[in-house]
Every structure is written in C-alpha cells, then in structure tokens.
Amino acid sequence: MTIELTIVIALTVLALILFVTEVLRVEVVALIVLAVLLLSGILTAEEGLQGFSNEATVAIGAMFVLSEGLRQTGVLKQLAARLGKLFRYHYRLALLVMMTGVAVVSAFINNVAVVAIMLPVMLGMCRSIGISPRRVLIPLSFSAMFGGCWTLIGTSSNLLVSGLIAEQGLAPIGMFEITHLGMIFFVVGTIYLLTVGQWLLPDRNGDQELRQAYELEEYRAELQLQPEHPAVGQKASEFFPSGGEAQLIGVLRNGVLVAGELEEISLESNDVLRISAAARVVRDLDDSQDLKIMPLEKLPDEKLQKMPKSLELFEVVISPDSAVVGQTLREAGFERHHPAFVIALRRAGKVVVDDILNVDLHGGDTLLMQAPHDRLRHLQESGDFIVVSEIGTPVYKEKLVAPVILVILTVVFLAAIGWMPIVNLAVAAAVLLVVIGALSSEDAYEAIDWQVIFLLGGFIPLGIAAEKVGAINLVADGLVGWLGAYGPLALLAGFYLVTNFMSDIISNQATAVLITPLALATAISLGVDPRPFAIAVAFASSNSFASPVGYHTNVMIYGAGNYRYLDFVKVGLPLNLLFLGTAVIFLPRFWAF
Numbered sequence: 001m002t003i004e005l006t007i008v009i010a011l012t013v014l015a016l017i018l019f020v021t022e023v024l025r026v027e028v029v030a031l032i033v034l035a036v037l038l039l040s041g042i043l044t045a046e047e048g049l050q051g052f053s054n055e056a057t058v059a060i061g062a063m064f065v066l067s068e069g070l071r072q073t074g075v076l077k078q079l080a081a082r083l084g085k086l087f088r089y090h091y092r093l094a095l096l097v098m099m100t101g102v103a104v105v106s107a108f109i110n111n112v113a114v115v116a117i118m119l120p121v122m123l124g125m126c127r128s129i130g131i132s133p134r135r136v137l138i139p140l141s142f143s144a145m146f147g148g149c150w151t152l153i154g155t156s157s158n159l160l161v162s163g164l165i166a167e168q169g170l171a172p173i174g175m176f177e178i179t180h181l182g183m184i185f186f187v188v189g190t191i192y193l194l195t196v197g198q199w200l201l202p203d204r205n206g207d208q209e210l211r212q213a214y215e216l217e218e219y220r221a222e223l224q225l226q227p228e229h230p231a232v233g234q235k236a237s238e239f240f241p242s243g244g245e246a247q248l249i250g251v252l253r254n255g256v257l258v259a260g261e262l263e264e265i266s267l268e269s270n271d272v273l274r275i276s277a278a279a280r281v282v283r284d285l286d287d288s289q290d291l292k293i294m295p296l297e298k299l300p301d302e303k304l305q306k307m308p309k310s311l312e313l314f315e316v317v318i319s320p321d322s323a324v325v326g327q328t329l330r331e332a333g334f335e336r337h338h339p340a341f342v343i344a345l346r347r348a349g350k351v352v353v354d355d356i357l358n359v360d361l362h363g364g365d366t367l368l369m370q371a372p373h374d375r376l377r378h379l380q381e382s383g384d385f386i387v388v389s390e391i392g393t394p395v396y397k398e399k400l401v402a403p404v405i406l407v408i409l410t411v412v413f414l415a416a417i418g419w420m421p422i423v424n425l426a427v428a429a430a431v432l433l434v435v436i437g438a439l440s441s442e443d444a445y446e447a448i449d450w451q452v453i454f455l456l457g458g459f460i461p462l463g464i465a466a467e468k469v470g471a472i473n474l475v476a477d478g479l480v481g482w483l484g485a486y487g488p489l490a491l492l493a494g495f496y497l498v499t500n501f502m503s504d505i506i507s508n509q510a511t512a513v514l515i516t517p518l519a520l521a522t523a524i525s526l527g528v529d530p531r532p533f534a535i536a537v538a539f540a541s542s543n544s545f546a547s548p549v550g551y552h553t554n555v556m557i558y559g560a561g562n563y564r565y566l567d568f569v570k571v572g573l574p575l576n577l578l579f580l581g582t583a584v585i586f587l588p589r590f591w592a593f
Contacts, residue, residue, distance in 0.1 A: 005469045005471055007036070007040055007042065008037075008042065008462070008466050008469050008471050011033055011462065015029050015030075015032075015033055015459075015462070016506065019506040019507070024326075025325065025326050026451060026507055027458075029458070030455045030458025030459055030510075031457075033459065033461070034048055034051070034457065037462065037465050043461055043464065043465055043468070047464055049461075051456050052456075054460055056156075056159045056163025056164070057163075057453060057456045057457065059153075059422050059426045059427075060156045060160070062427045062429070063109070063110060063159070064447045064448045064449055065434075066408055066411070066426065066429055066430055067109040067110035069407075069439050070109050070113075070408065071113050071116075071117055072438060072439050073398060073401040073404050073438070074398055083098055087125060087131060092198075095193075095194065096194060098122075098136075098143070099139055099140075099142075099190055102114055102118065102140060102147060103146045104147060104150075106145075106148050106150075107147045107182075108154070108408060109408070110155075110156075111147065111148045112320075112552045112553060115556050116386050116556065118140055119137070119317070119386055119388055120388045122136050122137065122140060123137075123388050123560060133562070134562065135201050137557040137561040137563075138563070138571055141553040141556070143193075144553050145542060146182070146190070147182075148542050149178060149185055149543065150178070151179060151412070152173050152174065152175045152176075152177070152422065153415075153426075155508075155542045156452060158173060158542065159422070164516045165530070165534045168517075168520055168530075170530065172421075173538070175415045175422070178538070178539075181535070181539070181590055184582060188579070189579070192574070196574070197575070200571045202567045202570075221274075221277065221293060221368070222252070222272050222273065222293070223275060223292065224272050224273075224293075225269060225271045226270075226290040226291065227270070229291065230290075232268065233267065235262070235263055235264075235265065236248055236262040236265040236266070236267055237261075240275075246277030246285075248262060248273055249274045249275060251267065251272070251273060251274070252271065252272040253268065253271050282343065282368065293343055314368075314387060315366055315367065315368055315369070315388050316386060317385065317559050318362070318366075318367065318385060319384055320556065321449050321450075321452070321552070322363065322384035323384055325361055325362060326360060326361070329361070330358055332361070342368070342369055343369060344367070345367055346368075347362060347364075347366070347559060364548065364557075364558035364560075366559040386560075397438060400437070400438045404438050407432055407433060411426060456509060456513065459514065460513055463513050472517050473525070475521075476518060476521035476522040476524075479491065479494075479522050480526050484526055489584065489588060491522060491533075493583075493584050495515065495518075495519045495536055496539070496540045496580055497540075499511055499512075499515045500544055500580065503541045503542075503544035504550040505549070506550070508550065509541075511541045515537050515541070516537050519537050520533065529591065529593055532590075532593060536583055539579075540579075540583070543576070543579055544576070545573070545576050546572035546576050547569070547572070548565060548568045
C-alpha cells in the first residue's frame with residue numbers, strides 16, 4: 001500500500017468520523033480534506049479546484065437562486081393557505097392533496113425551500129383546527145423528498161450524480177429520465193404514510209399528547225414581577241394554579257436563587273420568576289402590564305433604551321445550514337445581528353434549561369423570541385431562521401409570479417429536449433431573475449446554500465484522489481470478489497442499502513460523492529452497465545427517512561413538530577426498507593444490467 005493510498009483512506013475515515021461526531025462544521029471538514037490533498041501533492045491545484053468548477057456544483061448553486069425567486073413571489077404560500085379548509089373537511093384527503101402538491105413543486109425547485117414555506121402555514125393550520133403537527137410534518141418532509149426524485153433538478157443529489165457519471169464518460173441523467181421510477185416511489189411512499197404510517201406516526205392517542213403537540217410544548221422563561229402585580233406579598237406556590245399549563249420553578253432575588261420551598265417564599269417586588277410553561281402561556285403572560293419577560297442576558301442600559309417598548313413573542317426554527325449552527329448565542333453575537341431577544345430554547349422535545357447562552361446551537365432547534373413588530377420581516381427573510389409562528393404576511397412580489405414560473409418552466413423544457421446543458425440554462429435563468437427584479441443580487445447570494453457548495457468543493461476532489469491512487473478500484477475489486485458470485489442485483493441492493501444508511505447519518509451530498517465513483521467502478525469490474533448503480537445511489541441518498549439529521553427537510557421539522565429521534569426511526573425505517581425493495585424490483589426493469 002503506497003503512502004498516497006494510505007493518506008486517502010485515512011482522510012476518508014477521518015472525514016466520516018468528523019461528520020458523525022459533528023466536532024466541526026461539514027464545510028470546514030471538506031476544506032480540511034481539500035487542503036490535505038493539495039499539500040500532500042496527491043492532487044494538483046487544477047485537480048483540487050475541480051470541485052468548485054464542476055458543472056453539478058455550479059448548477060446546484062443556480063437552482064438555489066431559482067427556488068428563492070419563486071419563494072419571493074408568494075405563490076406557494078397562497079396555495080398552502082388553502083389547505084386548511086380541506087383539512088377541516090377530510091384529514092386523509094387533505095393529507096393526500098398536500099403530499100401530492102408538495103411533491104410536484106419539489107420536483108422543480110429545491111425541496112428545502114418548499115418545506116420552509118409550508119412549515120409555518122401547516123403549523124398555523126394545525127393550531128387553528130386542532131390537528132397535531134406530528135401527524136402532518138413528517139408527511140410534509142417525506143413528500144418533499146419523494147418529489148425531489150421526479151426530475152434531474154429535483155434534488156442536488158440527482159444533479160451531483162449526473163455530473164459525476166458525465167465525468168466518467170457516461171451520458172448525464174436526462175431531465176425526466178428518472179420520473180417514472182420517482183413516481184413509483186411516490187405512490188409506494190404515499191400509500192404507506194396514509195395507511196401503516198398513520199399508526200406509526202406519534203401522537204395519535206391521548207388528549208394530553210395532542211395538547212402538547214400543537215404549541216403546548218414547555219419552555220423555560222424568566223418573568224420580573226412589577227411592583228403593582230397582585231402576587232406581591234403572596235406565597236410563590238400560589239402564583240400558578242396546580243395542574244395548570246405553567247409551573248413556577250424558582251424565584252431569583254437580586255440575581256440569587258431564593259432558598260427554600262415555594263410554599264415558604266413570599267414574593268416581593270422585582271423578584272424574577274423562573275417558570276416552565278407552554279409557549280402560548282408565555283405569550284399571554286407577556287401581555288400583562290405588571291410582568292416583564294427577561295432576556296437571556298441583561299443588556300447595558302444604553303442598549304435597553306434603544307429597544308422599542310412594543311415587542312412580540314414568536315417562535316423560530318434554526319435552519320440546518322444557518323451560520324449560527326455549531327456556535328452558542330453568545331459566540332454568534334446574536335443580539336448584535338438580529339433585532340430580537342431569545343427567551344427560551346427547545347431541542348428534540350426537551351427544553352434546554354441551564355446556561356442557554358452557552359449551549360451549542362443545532363439545526364432544528366426552536367427558539368422562543370421577542371422582537372419589535374416592524375423588524376420581524378428581517379428575521380423572516382434571514383436564511384438562518386424559519387419563522388413558524390403566525391406573525392403576519394411578509395411582502396411578496398406577486399406581480400412577478402407569471403414571469404418567474406415561465407423562466408423555470410423554460411429551463412425545464414429546454415433541458416428536457418437537450419437544447420443546452422442544465423448548468424448553462426440554470427445560470428442564465430438565475431441572472432435573468434435578478435435582472436427582472438424577482439430578487440436582488442444580495443438575495444441571490446444569500447439564497448445559495450454555501451455549506452453545500454463548499455462540501456462539494458472539498459469532497460469531489462476526494463473522489464478524484466481516491467480514483468487517482470487506486471482506492472476506488474481496490475475496494476471495487478474486493479466487493480466483486482466478495483459478492484460478485486451473487487450477481488449484479490445483490491450488489492445493487494447492497495449499494496442502495498449502504499448509501500441509504502450513510503445518508504441517515506451524514507450529508508446526502510457527501511454520501512453521493514463518496515459512493516458514486518465506487519458504484520461505477522464496481523459495476524465496470526463486474527462487467528455490467530453502471531447506469532442502474534448510479535441511479536440507485538441518486539435515489540438512496542435522497543430518500544433517507546430513518547433519521548432527523550440525515551436530510552435538511554427532516555432537520556427543519558424535527559424541533560417544530562416536537563418530535564423525538566425514535567419517531568423518525570419508527571416511521572422512516574420501514575419506509576427505507578420498502579423503498580429498497582421497490583428499487584431492487586424496478587431499477588433493473590428500467591435500466592438493464
């Protein structure tokens with residue numbers, strides 16, 4: 001084994017460990033990989049930069065811009081708002097309509113954008129008609145993933161695999177080449193979620209669970225007792241009625257926790273009450289003139305004087321690719337960059353209580369915030385957060401709905417007939433949307449998921465290096481020697497299973513980059529057509545259901561739906577296995593070995 005081969009294998013293993021442990025952000029890991037490959041001399045500068053110049057990387061960046069242009073027209077929000085009436089009429093019919101609509105839209109624009117738009121609308125609908133969000137949000141996320149497999153541009157994994165096989169001299173994936181298989185997956189997945197999945201979805205029994213599911217999740221907050229409050233002089237234990245939706249945890253006086261049982265503590269003016277309560281209850285308490293919600297960190301007097309008197313309480317979910325992921329609120333300088341106070345934090349159904357300012361933030365965390373009404377739009381438009389409270393309608397560019405849709409449909413049509421490569425069309429269309437004012441150049445820049453771009457920039461060169469030093473052929477020959485006797489179908493199933501499993505624990509793009517070259521080399525070594533293997537990797541990397549952290553849309557609904565990790569395992573693992581069987585049956589029928 002050469003020193004170069006040893007470095008590449010060790011680097012691959014190290015990157016996977018860092019991905020799983022989340023010690024470093026994924027884009028940092030990718031850049032470390034790139035730096036080591038360049039410094040070791042395994043790759044030349046030209047080879048090392050191929051990840052950033054790869055057609056798939058550029059096309060993916062342009063598609064993020066197109067998705068943002070459509071989002072800013074407000075057309076998806078208008079359509080989503082109409083679902084409430086249908087859910088009141090017939091739950092399963094409405095669920096079918098929602099899933100179908102989400103899948104269709106996700107086939108043409110980024111499915112993360114679709115879920116970001118639908119999420120606050122669906123939560124608001126659930127609260128208004130008494131449906132648990134836990135029964136709606138998993139189908140929302142999963143159907144967006146189903147739809148991403150309908151077309152070449154439906155998900156970044158499809159574009160990525162297409163670009164990787166084109167580099168190997170194979171024909172790229174056609175715009176609608178995978179549509180028939182994608183629709184079969186959609187039918188199988190939808191039937192599952194409307195039948196067996198309904199029994200596996202959490203929160204189908206019990207009034208208490210149902211109450212907790214729609215905005216009755218507990219938060220920890222601190223309230224300052226004003227001198228005129230009637231509770232001054234009363235026992236602390238009498239502040240909330242027993243058995244209610246809120247509980248007093250402790251009393252702070254002059255910054256120090258008052259010792260003793262609550263039954264023994266008499267409340268005084270300016271005492272700070274540490275409470276555990278539903279978000280709605282905290283919001284109602286905030287309306288009281290003689291109570292004041294305290295920010296997580298006491299601000300200097302000059303900053304307090306600049307803050308508006310009228311603040312609104314609302315919830316946001318931290319976006320999976322937010323700049324604050326991996327940082328604490330203190331490190332991120334949150335109050336310097338965003339016009340809001342953070343009141344509480346909830347993660348995976350549990351409230352983070354201790355020292356919230358110094359807790360590392362994760363994608364999917366839900367923050368309870370206060371902000372002035374006229375600054376809420378700033379947070380709504382931020383790519384760092386998804387506002388899930390109903391706080392008013394942002395300004396949309398409704399007059400540009402038709403032009404934006406026409407641009408996107410033109411890209412799809414011209415790419416489908418092969419008039420020009422998708423990367424050329426996507427870049428031109430993104431520029432056109434900026435020119436016609438559908439979004440500004442700043443919006444276009446912020447729309448791009450730079451984490452994905454840097455991830456590809458670092459990991460595509462890793463694939464090049466693995467092939468250059470012989471690691472790909474080494475592993476491929478080993479797999480053929482080990483499983484070749486069972487035939488290509490067994491190897492196909494194995495690659496689907498491994499890709500699907502890896503996508504449940506690390507990024508689907510990273511998984512596709514690592515597995516696609518290996519799958520192609522294995523098929524070639526076995527003497528069969530590599531195309532079905534490439535399609536299998538594309539589908540398996542985009543349909544990881546058994547984990548809330550493997551796919552961006554699952555991360556987005558994780559905290560908002562107050563799910564637990566095992567909820568995804570319980571609902572998603574059978575679906576993963578069902579899709580594995582579907583792939584084994586239909587892939588060889590459409591793409592023969």
